[in-house]
Amino acid sequence: MVVLDPRNARYGGHTVSTRRVVIASDHAGFELKQALVAQLRELGCDPVDLGTDGSQSVDYPDFADKLAAAMAQGQADTGVLVCGTGIGISIGANRHSHIRAGLAHDVTSARLMREHNDANVLALGARLIGLATACDCLKVFLETSFEGGRHQRRVDKLSPPPATPRPA
Numbered sequence: 001m002v003v004l005d006p007r008n009a010r011y012g013g014h015t016v017s018t019r020r021v022v023i024a025s026d027h028a029g030f031e032l033k034q035a036l037v038a039q040l041r042e043l044g045c046d047p048v049d050l051g052t053d054g055s056q057s058v059d060y061p062d063f064a065d066k067l068a069a070a071m072a073q074g075q076a077d078t079g080v081l082v083c084g085t086g087i088g089i090s091i092g093a094n095r096h097s098h099i100r101a102g103l104a105h106d107v108t109s110a111r112l113m114r115e116h117n118d119a120n121v122l123a124l125g126a127r128l129i130g131l132a133t134a135c136d137c138l139k140v141f142l143e144t145s146f147e148g149g150r151h152q153r154r155v156d157k158l159s160p161p162p163a164t165p166r167p168a
């Protein structure tokens, strides 16, 4: 369900307007991240910018790890990650068991990753997506609730499986 007024939307027991969102990017995602930080403020959220802080080359896994650590510490229950494609940084984030990062290039993906997958991190590819679409994806991601029901059972199955036995 998409709630049109973000200030009235509820998510994880908080209204969007009181919601803290952690956000990070590598150098390729830096400019888009800055725009998304501004958008988060406009939406009334409380963005926590974990870097990177400029266009100097950095390694996207470091920023995925930084965001995962901040969420593990309880700084926020929602995150946004940006790299050139969104692929590397979402792979990095999804190594952490408390993260479900979904990559969106369109608003439908941003909505469905919340409704069906209970994604807690939105990943975007700055070199592949336009600014307006990225902003729309973020807004819809924040405004959409998890549907639960049959999707809860499936999301439960995304938790880490028991260690696979090694062949003798």
Ligand code: RB5
Residues within 6 Å of the ligand: 026, 028, 029, 060, 083, 084, 085, 086, 087, 088, 089
């Ligand atoms: C950096 O050049 C680029 O590889 C990175 O931003 C990302 O696209 C990786 O998946």
